[in-house]
């Protein structure tokens with residue numbers, strides 16, 4: 001077999017492993033999304049049907065597949081199980097694979113810094129999913145998840161340089177969006193403290209360029225969706241967090257590249 005074929009097989013195997021990990025973590029994210037807003041324990045009570053309260057059998061706990069196998073219904077009472085469970089699981093799994101697709105898999109084995117960077121970014125994607133869904137449901141962010149987002153920046157400090165922003169970029173990144181958001185929030189009351197902390201933590205992890213891209217993407221996306229919602233239902237109140245999270249997720253892997261492209265294309269006058 002040629003080395004190219006071997007490499008391809010290795011890539012597929014690693015992506016499959018990463019996908020499975022993503023699914024399993026995604027399953028835990030569902031627990032976080034439903035229990036954190038109610039301040040319920042994440043580990044104490046085993047998973048149960050939201051309608052009949054029946055404990056979910058071990059074989060029905062396989063992420064994505066159990067839902068498909070049960071055709072989205074509880075095995076006990078037959079009530080519909082929200083399609084959001086498999087959605088969160090597959091979204092998390094796909095984002096994990098996406099993160100790993102950005103690096104050279106063959107080099108990953110020898111390059112611990114690159115591997116560590118991938119793991120940090122994967123965990124960050126998971127944190128963003130939890131923040132986005134909780135904010136969408138409750139229009140609030142849960143403090144513990146925001147703290148998790150900020151803590152993720154700490155190990156990435158050791159990867160400064162090739163795999164991320166420099167320390168200076170991280171510190172400016174932590175302030176460049178969060179401070180204007182804070183001022184806006186204090187003046188208009190339209191910006192939640194959660195949004196401010198989210199962007200401070202994001203800047204600390206991703207650096208200046210990426211956090212600016214994340215904020216712009218989030219604002220544009222929220223504006224578009226806001227106009228659509230207002231036209232359809234007349235509702236003007238909506239959570240801003242999910243759109244910031246989408247912006248952050250895109251910027252986590254491509255923020256610096258998008259910023260450089262933008263600067264080179266539109267802001268270079270030669």
Ligand SMILES: [Zn+2]
Pocket residue numbers: 049050051052053054074075076077078079
């Ligand atoms: Zn049930």
